[in-house]
Amino acid sequence: MALMCVIALFALITAQCARATPPNFVLLFADDLGYGDLGCFGHPSSLTPNLDRLAAHGLRFTDFYVTSPVCSPSRAALLTGRYQTRSGIYPGVLYPASKGGLPLNETTIAEVLKSKGYTTAIVGKWHLGVGLNDTYLPTRQGFDNYLGIPYSHDQGPCQNLTCFPPDVKCYGFCDQGVVTVPLMFNENIKQQPADFLQLEKAYSEYATQFITDAVRNNRPFFLYYPSDHTHYPQYAGADYAGKSPRGPFGDALMEFDGTVGKILQTLEETGVINNTLVFFTGDNGPELMRKSRGGNAGLMKCGKGTTYEGGMREPAIAYWPGSIQPGVTRALASSLDILPSFAKLAGAALPDVQLDGVDMTNILLNHGASERQTIFYYPIAPSEKYSVFAVRWKNFKAHYYTQGAIHSENPQDSNCSSLFLKRYDPPLLYNLEADPSENYNLNSTEWDSVLKQIQAVKEQFEASMVFGESEIAKGRDSALEPCCIPNCTPKPTCCRCTSAL
Numbered sequence: 001m002a003l004m005c006v007i008a009l010f011a012l013i014t015a016q017c018a019r020a021t022p023p024n025f026v027l028l029f030a031d032d033l034g035y036g037d038l039g040c041f042g043h044p045s046s047l048t049p050n051l052d053r054l055a056a057h058g059l060r061f062t063d064f065y066v067t068s069p070v071c072s073p074s075r076a077a078l079l080t081g082r083y084q085t086r087s088g089i090y091p092g093v094l095y096p097a098s099k100g101g102l103p104l105n106e107t108t109i110a111e112v113l114k115s116k117g118y119t120t121a122i123v124g125k126w127h128l129g130v131g132l133n134d135t136y137l138p139t140r141q142g143f144d145n146y147l148g149i150p151y152s153h154d155q156g157p158c159q160n161l162t163c164f165p166p167d168v169k170c171y172g173f174c175d176q177g178v179v180t181v182p183l184m185f186n187e188n189i190k191q192q193p194a195d196f197l198q199l200e201k202a203y204s205e206y207a208t209q210f211i212t213d214a215v216r217n218n219r220p221f222f223l224y225y226p227s228d229h230t231h232y233p234q235y236a237g238a239d240y241a242g243k244s245p246r247g248p249f250g251d252a253l254m255e256f257d258g259t260v261g262k263i264l265q266t267l268e269e270t271g272v273i274n275n276t277l278v279f280f281t282g283d284n285g286p287e288l289m290r291k292s293r294g295g296n297a298g299l300m301k302c303g304k305g306t307t308y309e310g311g312m313r314e315p316a317i318a319y320w321p322g323s324i325q326p327g328v329t330r331a332l333a334s335s336l337d338i339l340p341s342f343a344k345l346a347g348a349a350l351p352d353v354q355l356d357g358v359d360m361t362n363i364l365l366n367h368g369a370s371e372r373q374t375i376f377y378y379p380i381a382p383s384e385k386y387s388v389f390a391v392r393w394k395n396f397k398a399h400y401y402t403q404g405a406i407h408s409e410n411p412q413d414s415n416c417s418s419l420f421l422k423r424y425d426p427p428l429l430y431n432l433e434a435d436p437s438e439n440y441n442l443n444s445t446e447w448d449s450v451l452k453q454i455q456a457v458k459e460q461f462e463a464s465m466v467f468g469e470s471e472i473a474k475g476r477d478s479a480l481e482p483c484c485i486p487n488c489t490p491k492p493t494c495c496r497c498t499s500a501l
Contacts, residue, residue, distance in 0.1 A: 022116060022220040022346050023320070024276040026267070027109070027338065028260060029078065029226040031071070031125060031152075034286030034310065036298020037230070037253065041315045043296060045246045047254050050261035051317065054280060058319030059364065060328045063432075065375045065392075066284055066335045069304055069311035069405070071127050071152060072472075073378070074283040074335065075226065079108040079128070079141075081339030081357035083378065088468035091381030094129050096155055096178050096481045100471030101129015101136025107351035109339050110142030110222060116348045119219045121145035121210045123203045124226040127152060129471070130482055134187045143224070147206045149181050149194055150482065153228050153235075156181040156193065163196050163235035164248070170196070170233040171248070171293060179481045179492040189484040192497050196235035199228070204259045208266040215270040220346070225263070226283070229256035232290050249293050274322045277345065277364075281316040281335060288416065289409040301438045302416035305405025307377040307389040308438060309397075310416075318364050330433075331363045331370035332392070354464065374457050379403060384467055391458050397438070398427035398454045426451060 035041060039048045040055035067077035072093040073084030079102070084090050087106050094101060102108075110120040122138045122145070129136030130150050138146040158174035158181075180193030183202075207223060214221035234252035244250030260280075267273040285303040286295025288310075297303045297310030304311055316333070318324055336357035343350050344359050362368035377390035379401075389401040401423050408416040429442040429451060442450075484497035 021275055022118070023323075024214075024220055024272055025113070025222045025342055025346075026263060026276060026278045027222070027224045028278065028280040029075075029124075029224070030256060030280075030282035031227055031229060031231040032284065032287050032295055032304060033230055033253075033282035033315065034295035034297040034303060035300045035313050035315055036296040037286065038315055040317075042298060045244070046250060047244050047246075048257040050257045050264060051280060053264075054260075054278060054317045054319040057321065057326050058278075058317050059324050059326070059367070061316035061318070061333055062328060062330050064281060064314055064316035064333050064335075065312050066281070066314055067312070067376075068378055068380070069284045069306055070380050070407075071283055075127055076102055076106075077356075078283075078335040078338060079110070080106045081109075081336050081351075081355045082106070082353065083336070083356050083376070083465070085378060085382050085465060085467050086354065086356075088471040089128070090378075090470055090472060091383075092472055094127060094151060094472060095476055096130070096151055097476035097478050098129060098472065098474070099131065099477055099480065100474040101131045102141060103468070103471065104135070104140060107353065108142045109342055110138075110224070112142075112339060112343050112348050112351065113220075113222045113346055114142055116346050117220060118222050118346070119144055119214050119217075120222045120224075121207070122148060122224045122226065123207045123210075124148045124224075125152065125228050125231075126150045126226070130480065132480060137184070137187055139186050145210060146184065146186050147190075147203065148184060148226075149228060150184055151181070152231055153181045153194065153196075154232055158233055161193055161196060163233055164241045164251070165197055165238045170235065172233055174233065177492070178478075179483055179495045182482045182484060182495075184482070189482060189497065191499050192482075192484040192495055197237045199235070200237055200255050200259055203227075204262045207259070207263055211263070211266045211272075212270055215272055222342075223263070225259070227256045227259070229253060230295060232287060232293065234293060247292055249295065276320065277323070277342075278319040279317070279338060280319075282314045285311040285314070285408075287407045289407055299437050302404065302410065302413065303408040305380055305407035306416060307379055307399070307402065308416070309432070309436060311405075311408070312377055320364070324364055325367065327367055329363055329367060331360075331368075332372045332375065332394075333360050333363060333370055334372060334375060337372065354466075374461070376458075376461055380405065387462050387465075388458065391454050392432065393450075393454045393457055395431055395433040396450050396454065397430045397432050398451060399424055399430075400427050400458075402428075427454075
C-alpha cells in the first residue's frame with residue numbers, strides 16, 4: 001500500500017513538473033490540401049499513416065477554418081493571429097519580384113515565443129515576401145533558422161525540372177520569364193533551381209536536427225513546417241514516387257506524411273513527445289482545376305480561390321500525448337486562434353494590437369466549448385467596398401456575395417469557376433450542420449431572425465476592421481527576384497547554382 005502511494009505521488013509530481021516546463025510546438029501546414037484529402041478525413045486511397053495516427057490519438061477538428069482561399073494571406077493570418085486585411089497581405093499572393101511582404105511591425109508566433117526563450121525554425125514554404133536586401137524573409141520575422149523555398153514552387157519555370165525519378169519532368173509549365181525557384185538557407189541561396197527529388201529529404205533532416213539540438217541545449221522550441229506539398233506541380237523522391245495508389249498527388253501527400261513521421265520519431269527518441277503540442281492544418285482548399293492532380297474537398301463545395309466551404313474549411317488535428325485526449329470536436333476554430341493559444345500555453349504576452357484570434361485551449365485540453373462563434377470569409381481580393389463575402393455564425397452561414405475562381409474549375413458545379421460576382425439580398429443562408437455542402441438555401445421568413453443576428457455581427461466586425469496598406473499593390477521589380485549570382489546577365493537564365501543538399 002505504501003509503495004502504491006509513493007508511485008502515485010511520484011506520478012503526480014512528474015505530471016506537475018511536465019506542465020511547469022514550457023511545451024514545445026510543432027506547426028504542420030500543408031499546401032492546397034482539401035478537406036477530404038487525408039485518410040483520417042475519409043479519402044479511400046490516400047496513404048497518410050502518420051497524420052492518421054495523429055488523428056487517432058489526438059483531437060480531430062471538423063469545423064476548422066483559414067482566413068483566405070489562397071496562400072499568402074492565409075499564411076499571414078496564421079502567423080499573426082490577425083486577418084490579412086489588417087497586415088496588408090491582399091489582394092492575391094506575393095510573387096518573386098514583389099516589393100512588399102509581411103510588414104516587420106506585425107508580430108509573428110515566432111516572435112511571441114522568442115520572448116519566452118524559445119528557439120525557432122521554419123522548414124519549407126514561406127510565401128510572405130523576400131523584398132529588397134531580404135527584408136521580409138523569416139529570419140527578419142522571429143525565426144532563428146530557415147531552410148526552404150521563399151514562395152510557391154510553381155512561381156518559376158518548371159517544364160525542364162525533374163519532379164519524379166529517374167527523370168520525369170514536372171507536369172505543366174509553371175510561371176515563365178522569372179528565375180527558377182531557389183532553395184534558401186537563412187538568407188543565402190543554397191541551390192537554384194531547387195532539386196525536387198532531394199528537397200523533402202533535406203527538409204526532414206533539417207527539422208529533425210533542429211529538434212535534436214534544441215533538446216540537447218535544453219531549449220523549448222517552435223518548429224514551423226509549411227510544406228510545399230501538395231501544391232502543383234507535385235513531386236516526390238525515390239522513397240515515395242510511384243508508391244501511392246492515388247498517383248502523383250498521392251505520392252506527394254505520402255512524402256509529406258513521411259516527413260511528419262520522421263518528426264514524430266525524433267520527438268519520441270529525444271524524450272519530448274509528451275511535452276510537445278503538434279498542430280496540423282492547411283493553407284486553403286484544393287486546386288480542383290488540376291483534376292486528379294489536384295486535391296479533394298470531400299463534402300465541401302468548390303475549392304481554392306472561393307469563399308465556399310471547400311475553399312476555406314480545412315482538416316485540422318491537435319496532438320499532445322497526456323494533455324490532449326483523443327476524440328473529435330465540432331467546436332468552431334480558426335488558424336487565427338493558434339497564436340493566442342500557443343502564447344497562453346507558453347505563458348507569453350500577447351502582442352499589443354487588435355487580434356482576431358481567440359484562445360482555444362479549452363477545446364484542446366478539455367474538449368470544451370469554443371470562444372469563437374463567427375467566421376468571416378474574405379475573397380482573394382478583399383476590399384472595403386464589398387467587405388466580407390460570407391459570415392458563419394454558430395451553425396449558419398450567410399453568403400452576401402459569391403464568385404468562383406479558375407483554381408476551382410469543376411464541370412459538376414459552374415458556381416465554382418464562374419468569375420461573375422453575384423450579390424444576394426437577402427443573403428443565401430445555409431445550416432452547415434445539416435447541409436455542409438451548401439446545397440439548400442433556407443429562404444423562408446422563419447429564418448429572418450438568424451439573418452438579423454448575422455447582419456449584426458457582420459456590422460460589428462466591419463466597424464472594427466481597419467484595412468492596412470496593401471503590400472501586394474506596391475508592385476514588382478524584377479531586380480528583386482532571388483538570384484544566386486547577383487547582378488549576373490542575362491537574367492533570369494543566368495541564375496543557376498548547384499550544391500549538394
